[in-house]
Amino acid sequence: MTDLIVEVTEGKLEGKVCKTLNNVEYFAFRGIPYAKPPINDLRFAIPEPSEPWEGVRDATQNRNICAQLDRESETVTGDEDCLYLNIYTPKLPADASTAMPVMVFIHGGGFLSGNGTKDEDHTPDFIIERNVVFVGINYRLGILGFLALDRKEAPGNMGLRDQVQALKWIKKNVAKFNGDPDNVTIFGISAGAASVEYLMLSPMARGLFHKAIAQSGSTLNHWTCNSDVKSLAFKIPLLKGKKITDDENLYKYLKDLPLKDLLVTSLLALDTDPYKGGIHFGFVPTVEKPNGWEPFLDKPTYELLVKGEFMNVPFISGFCSREGLLTFTDGPAKIEKVIKDKMLCEHLPFTMTEENETELENRLKAIYLEGSEPVKEMDDFAIDLFTDIDFFGGIYVAASLIARKNPSVYFYEFAYDGGLNYLKKKLGIDRTGACHGDDTGYIIKTLFLSEGVSDQDKLMRERIVNMWTDFARTGDPTPKTDDIITTKWQPIAETGFNYLLIDEKLRMQEGSPLPNRAKLYQELYDKYCRT
Template sequence: MSEPIVHVNEGKLKGNVATTVKDVQYYSFKGIPYAKPPVGELRFAIPQPPESWKGVRDATKDCNICAQVDKLTGNVVGDEDCLYLNVYTPKLPTSSSELLPVMFFIHGGGFIFGNGTDTAKHGPDFLIEKDVVIVSFNFRIGILGFLALGCKDAPGNMGLRDQVMALKWVQRNISKFGGDPNNVTIFGISAGGSSVEYHLLSPLSRGLFHKAIAQSGSSLVHWAQNDKDKIKTLAARIPTVKGKVITDSEELLKYFKDLPTNELIKLSFKAIQTDEFRGGIHFGFVPTVEESGDWEPFLGESSYQLLAKGEFAKVPFMTGLSEREGLLMVLLGPQVLDKLAKEKKFIDYFPFVLDPVEETKLESRLKSIYLEGEQTSKDVDGFAINYFTDVDFLGGIYTAATLIAKHNSPVYLYEFCYDGALNYLKKLNQIDRVGAAHADEGGYILRCEALKDALSDTDKRVQEVLLTLWTNFARYGNPTPKTDNLITTNWEPIAETGAACLVIDKDLSMKYELYPERMKLFLEMYEKKFGCK
């Protein structure tokens, strides 16, 4: 079929036949609407179901990405009409064929950048060759996705609600593409990883997926959550650029609805840049605990409390990160990284505000842990990179994994340490440092056309290991149902007796302590800030 036709609930779609880099054939369907365009009066609103169409819709072309600031040019790119998804399948169903596991990819970008439908950055080639169906999609980001004014027309978490709508579309339609609606694995990197964990927590997402993989993200990391009052304050700062003072939520909402898209995105991005925060990175308009109202909240209670009480979806869960996540600061905050390396004043970047006496005690403890404790590299700023690894990523990821494992099994924890030709962040940004940086494992799982260096035999082996672990988990709920010459180690889930962790490097190995002094600190601090009073 050179022009395959699939009939979904909303109408007929014409896709095309594509081939992977290894010349494996698959079917591609792009730009499928999964919700009504959130434009006009629907700007900021809870997403609405998609409309049907007549005839055959062309699903061979790339769709709009969601409106955002381009990090390189500073210009606004994309469009508000962006709630579309792509489906890639190794085979279309027949009366005798078995349905395939579905892997639903949630893109990263701090909830203000990125998209999931650009196949040059997130190509399905590698996973398709493992005989799974891939779904990628866009969701509203920045102020359009996460403005929280405590009203039905801007409740907050609209971008996460978009993700729910896409998951509902999958449940209705994915069998038409050969995918099994009863075997859906959600997975994502960075903000996508945080989104995965939020779906564990939200009652709106219940039953829409069956396994979950959170890569380099958690609902607990400070940059993936913001207080609703702080979001309101951030929003109220936007009209002051034009000399207007608006504090009433309804007036603010009207003001934002009347602004042209480009102006709204630019002004909101400038507001984020001037926002004060603690930690290494900050994105402002991100998920929040919603106010109660005449709508069903995506998240109505603190994520820590929900995790601690065991009020989340009990599905097989994989979570982890790269060994040197803090290398992200080489890109996003080089001056901050240099300042901490020189001045060694850790408390300035600790994400939780404490009273002065507590801060003095904590500063002494932080210096002991990061200056005198275990050093993982010979870099002169290695201790600062470790600190931002923990502050921005590992502290929240580890705490969440520990809480989830108390109420749910299995929970698989990994640390990606390999440094090779497909390390995504390092290679794209030419970071000349040792070790695996933030989101680096993503380049081994999703094809990025810009990563064109020749692969060594070890690169190829590590990639095959990662793809096998991820797709085994999607297929069976267990990344290592058996060991062999490729998968040489049984990946043990976290147990009550300790935090078992798979180290993914040129060889696989298990370890049973993950920076114990560093993680003990963060477990205590999360409990202190968010635990039951």
């Protein structure tokens, strides 16, 4: 098929024939615009649908990723013209009788970095081989995606709105690539996982997907929401030696600021922003104050979860056993401080009275410093603390609340420490356990993880890919057990919590993971986040 043409709503696309690692043929269509370029007057605007083109558009090459800053070199990668997606399908031409499930990948990176379309970062080999259509999307990042000035020209949550626009495009066009528009699963890791949960909560995304997988991220994680993005934005002109006091002039100033100046100065502003927890990204999703526009989100996420105001679709959620290892690279000063001072309460992202802090400090020390877990390293307690504050606490509480209404919530703990553990290998973290994002390498192919893969690693990869794609196909991650999938994964039960432990062996576990810590965070969220 040298002349590989697919016609979508906006025009014709020419794709490319590719092969997986196992020499399985598939078809790639890259750099497809799903929205107008968000440039000039659209810099901070709500995304608008893409426009039609004439002739055949070349979809054999990747296009821009979304603009982001490399902190070390202070160089900008990507571009503001970045709202593109890639589609990979195992079969063409389209045939409605053989339509396949669709999996839409939402990348992580703290809402500041990452992409969904660079082949060297992630290719769909393993998912494609399971007869699933794979879609990777870009969305605006940092201040470009999440500036919130309480005005229609910059309402906030533009990056999440981009995701909605991409899902609308997919629903309209994926059948042309043999995808089933009525069987779409969204999945993501870290900020991508939080995005998945945000999409479940936003009325704007209703009907655009049918299943969801959130790996190591939740809307209840403190770093995924900022209630005062505007104050952070006002620091930017000050750092450039200019004083601005009103919203209108701030908007005009930021809209016209050269891209590199905007990105560099927004990160400098972030560095002056006080925060609790181990990690912080500043320009992230927010609760909007709509005035003449449809909000993506206008209520706190805990309130929505408690009230059951979310899309009730089959849902996988989970975490890695030592998420807090990430803090060694993203918040090392926090690790050093908590090890030195052993003052734990000050890192909790909740507003509390001094009396409550004193009582809670004693409880925290009993759990983290005097617990029954054997201590191997002097900083183990700090890793556990930031595992819970930054990730596990919010992830567990959100899944528990969703399971009150939804009988199809599957929870997991990923504890396997192998050759495909993504972030540990990428960041060179030489510690035992599964770090934040480590399960990524067992689902998405990445070039830097191509060597040193053991037979056990390959088995783990096959298990996870099978469970994820079976879930996308049927809503059940283990519709049958065999030599690969040795355990039936049960959803959270009405009678109590249960979860799948993913390690060298698959094991169903009764009760909550990390039970004392899980109970603590349920109480903290209920006390300090309930409106």
